[in-house]
Structures are given as structure tokens and as C-alpha cells.
Amino acid sequence: MQLNRFDNIQEFWHCTQAYLLQHQVENNVLLSILHTLLYNPELYLGKPYLVIVQTSGEIGAVAIRTPPQKLILSTAQNMDALQLIAQDLRQEQLPGSMGLAKEVEIFSQIWQALTEQFYQRSVVMKIYQLMAVQRVSTARGYLRLATEGDRSLLIEWLSAFLSEIDQAVSEDVEHQVDNRLKQQNTYFWVDSTPVSVASSKQVLPTIGRINLAYTPPEYRRQGYATACVAALSQKLLDQGCHNCFLIADLANPTANHIYQAIGYRPICDWHEYSFT
Secondary structure, three states: OEEEEOOOHHHHHHHHHHHHHHOOOOOHHHHHHHHHHHHOHHHOOOOOEEEEEEEOOEEEEEEEEOOOOOEEEOOOOOOHHHHHHHHHHOOOOOOEEEEEHHHHHHHHHHHHHHHOOOEEEEEEEEEEEEOOOOOOOOOOOEEEEOOHHHHHHHHHHHHHHHHHOOOOOOOHHHHHHHHHHHHOOEEEEEOOOEEEEEEEEEEEOOEEEEEEEEOOHHHOOOOHHHHHHHHHHHHHHHOOOOEEEEEEEOOOHHHHHHHHHHOOEEEEEEEEEEEO
16 A cells, blocks of 8 residues: 655646545535645645555545645545555544544544544534426526635625634635635525525536525525525536535535525435544
8 A cells, every 4th residue: 555645737637636536525525725826825834745555556535625624535445545645644633534424533533543633523514416406486586606706705704604613713704805806606695685605616527516605694494595596506507517526514404495495305424524
């Protein structure tokens, strides 16, 4: 079994795409990050960690990290591959890991044994897949692309969203907003004024992903979030996507209900661990 690090993102994508696409639902987060590294690398401020573990040319696992974020693990065909990844990173200040429930739990156990750092599961999420938007009663209003004139509002709402999910809010928020505006992938639901926001990405010609959905407290329980996510999901399908993915925190039952009403179907569990 051999671990290979990559510095060239195109080479890494060439070597991993067939493996990742075999389980595109489970690996949709990695596919999304690779798409960004290929076409919008300026979104990430540090050098990415790109690793493949192979046995006789067969991939056992793939791992990606964009510092200072947590390590992200692919589906693992060979759990022993996780040991090699942990050993390769043991001198790093790794804040945590995320991935499919089984893979990320095993990796966290290995990490604790190697480093004597404790691990704790911090977020339990579900990966959802949509192939057709269901008919739902939608709120009054319309979907509108966010523009440069919305920058300050997006910074305010993204900061509020991060605070709500217990993620640190930093100057990086402005960088994230600027990149979302540049990529033209963020949309408001507007009912005389913006009332909800969602962001998407077309990872591959046939794969789309919703990677942000937020409604301020004063506009909740009026159907705006449902209307916004449904309209943006339909937009991805209209652009040629056969599948749309999103990940939802199971601690937010309202959001999970909304997604399922739209047509998203739960596929598998996605867990996040923190190391201390």
C-alpha cells in the first residue's frame, strides 16, 4: 500500500475522477472542492493537501484538505488506507475530519491513537440527492441573481449563517462573498426585498450542488426558503444536471423537512469530528 501526495491539481483530478464518480453521491463534497481548485483556486488561501492511497494501482482512499479547514475523506475501499493518511499528517495541526460516518470515525480513532489528541463528533449531517423537483406550494416572489450591489447584505447574512452553525466568523467571509459574486452562483428569493438566499455549483455537466441556504429569522416560516431552494434546484436541472446534492445538519429538522418536501431524498450520513 502506497501513499502519494500531489502538487498538481490537474494530475490529481486525472487520477481520482473515475474513483470518485463511482460513488458520486457520497463523494460530492470532494468533487465540489476539486471543481473549485480546478477553476477557481483563488477561493482557497493555502496550499491544498491532495492524497491518494493505492494498492497495486487500485485506489483505497482519497483525502483532501484546504487549510485551515478540516480533512475530508472519500469513500474508502480499504480502511487500512486511513492509517497511512493519519501517519502522513501526524505532524500537522489538524483541527478535525469529515466524511462518511464509518470512514471518519475510524480515521478519528486512528488519529487519537497516533497523536493522543481527543476526538469528538461535532456535527451529524445527511447527504441528500434530488433528480426532480416536487410540486410544492411556494411563497410569493421570484428568484434573482445576487450582484455586486448586494455585497454588504451577503456579508451580513453569511456571517449570521456561520454564527448560527457555530462556525467562526472572520475576515474570510468577505473573501467568500467576493468569490460567490464572481462565480455568479448565489441567488436571492425576493418578495419586494430579499428574504432568503441560496448558493449553488454545477460541479460537472450532470452534477449540481446546493452549498448554502439561509433565511433570516424575521422571514422564516413563510415558505421563502422552500421557494428559494426549489427554484435554484430546478435551475440546476434546467442547466443539464441529472442530480443535485446537498448536505443538511440533522439538528435542524425544519431544513431537513423543507428539502424532502422539495424532492431531496436522504442517501447516507456525513459526520464531522473535531480534534482537541
